[in-house]
Amino acid sequence: MVRRPPLRLLAQAPDDLPVLSAALQDAVAQLGDFAYDSKARRFTAVFNRFRWEDGKRLQGWRTRSALDISGVLEVKSKRLKRGVESAVVSLLSLDFEMGEAPGGALKLVFSGGGALRLDVECIDLILADISEPWPAKSRPEHETGE
Template sequence: MARREPLKLAAQDAEDLAVISAALQDAVAQLGDIQYDRRRRRFTAVFNRFRWEDRGMGQAWRTRSALDFSDVLQVSSKNLKRDAPGAIVSLLAVSFEPGEAPGGHILLAFSGGGELRLEVECIDALLADVSEPWPAKARPSHEGME
């Protein structure tokens, strides 16, 4: 049986962001669930996250998780169909490229070469599970994984 405690993580530096990235690896979302509120300088995305922390417990699980970045100055995209809100994307990694401290760019890399680039004043991120887990139909697999 899966550990049912919801995951809640905060990031204020690149190391913290790497932990969020690991938790979100292979998360999927519809492009319509990814939003940028320029006025509030807030970027949000809701993913169906694979619960890697439950690996080795038998059944594989997914859960809905919300990712939130504050202090976002600008968002740009590459190789994503922003006019197709129902299009599905699979997240590979979240990383930080330093700029003028404490700012820089947060990069969300998706399979197929898509990416979102967030210009931020600083790293201020939250990831929180927002639903009960459900059985995953498949377990993501990568070369070199057990």
């Protein structure tokens, strides 16, 4: 494995989100690793992120990564097992719907049709690797549509 520094990304505009979304594609987490602090207006999530930036090397690597979202006004869930902290989800994408500028809705879309919708004052996200990488059990695969 080529030693790469831990990933640290900041998003403060809609154009920044595709990079975070790509880095988080196929990240897995337990619902118990998600937390919303309404007083602080902060949502945090810890994922086992597949390191896509390592290229196409065999099975690849995973690392623990923390996602911190500030300015969160409300969180809504769809088709997620609320209260089941051990339920595992796999993130497909991170999307943004513009609302009253600079706010809007940040959507975390999971495989199986689950989603989280975070109404935010503005885009203010930090993604940071928080562990050493380990070999992935398998490499995520997607249909190409060809």
